[in-house]
Amino acid sequence: MKRTVPLLLAIVAAIGAGYWWFVLRPAEAPAAWQGWVEADSLFIGPEVTGRLTHLSVARGDRIEKGGALFTVESDVAAAQVRVAEAAVAQAAAQLDAANASRQRPEEIDVLLAQEKAAKAALEESRLEYERAKTLAAKGTAAVSVLDQARAAYDRDTAELEQVRHQIAVARLPAREPDLKRAEEALAEARANLEQMRLQAGKHAVTAPATGTIQEVYYRAGEVVSAGNPVVALLPPSALKVRFFVPEAVLPRLHVGDTIKVTCDGCTAGKATIDFIAEEAEYTPPVIYSLEERAKLVFRIEAVPEKPEALRVGQPVSVVPEAGS
Missing domain, CATH: 2.40.30.170 (Efflux pump adaptor protein, beta barrel domain)
Known part of the structure; x- marks a missing residue:
């Protein structure tokens, strides 16, 4: 009996310890x-090969999106842009010439003077024709006189119409095929200019995102190959x-x-x-x-x-x- 009591106490203690371990112990x-x-990091390099002319950042600098990073030599690209701009100006001038009158203003002025003289001649022959019709109706003029007056009136009318047609033709622009070719040449020149400007824009590189410059791999004056990173942006x-x-x-x-x-x-x-x-x-x-x-x-x-x-x-x- 004396041995049983300590054994029971040991069992109770073990059960208590187990309960504390599984239930009451701190989590x-x-x-x-x-x-x-x-x-x-973003490794940023130029799209074209060239000499690094300007470096706008240093390691550790924080830069906003769109800020300047570096510039690659762009003299050739700038010259190509100027050539493309001249080509656009030339194509625009050719289109203006195609849209302008076929004859020079001075030549059109001559035709306008001829039109004025033809109007005066027609007015004179009209009056003679009206007078001949009146006299012929009264019987005081021969039929031949009326016929001559009518012929003169018809002749002057035809001459005035001819001069007016000449003026209209002189003021016409170039023919439709010529106009179309001139318009296509201008469009091609403008597209080439846009391409040259885009190419020139690749020489100035900006930050694609806001971040911190982690490393600079090239210095101003060194030649950078296309695609080689110049800076690392984080x-x-x-x-x-x-x-x-x-x-x-x-x-x-x-x-x-x-x-x-x-x-x-x-x-x-x-x-x-x-x-x-x-x-x-x-x-x-x-x-x-x-x-x-x-x-x-x-x-x-x-x-x-x-x-x-x-x-x-x-x-x-x-x-x-x-x-x-």
Whole structure:
């Protein structure tokens, strides 16, 4: 009986300890995964090969979208633009000439003077014809006189019509095929000018996004090949938190979940998972933890809400957001 009491007390103590462990013990903080801040910089170079004539930024500068970055030598391109502008002016002059009268103004003035003289002659012959008709009606003029007066009136009428037709023809523009060719030549010259201006615009490069200059690879005076980066620009939106989780944790995380990011000397922030690797990999070469990690891990990337508070390469700790 004496031995039974201590045994019962031991059993009760074990049960109490178990109850405390599973029910009353304080909740453990969620496991923290170690990671770091990554960024995909924009490597910006010219579309044409040339000598770098001007560099507007230095490493560490912050630049707004559309701000000037650098300029590549553009003397040849500027000359091509001037040639194209001259071609447009020439084609426009040719079209104006095609739309203008076929004869010079001085020649048209001569025809106008002839028209004036023909009108006067017609008026005189009309009066003679009217007088001859009156006399012939009274019987005081011969029929031949009336016939001559009518012939003179018809002749002067025809001459006036002829002069007026000559004036109309002189004022006509070029023929339709000639006009069409002139219009097509002007359109082609304008298109070529636009192309030359676009080509010249490629020599001055601006920032495609707001960000910070991370690196400068060329200096003014050096020759840059087309496509070679001159500067590396880092927009805030390019920052990402990259971390790795063990295989057992993977089912609990999904794209769109919110995580909490902490780092030494900075305030806690949130990030949204936007990528989860489909394939497993071994422990990454850079890992900011002294604890032992599983060799089989999955890479996860998240977009921080406040990227300006982070720096590229900065080690961070990640925990799932409460309720996610």
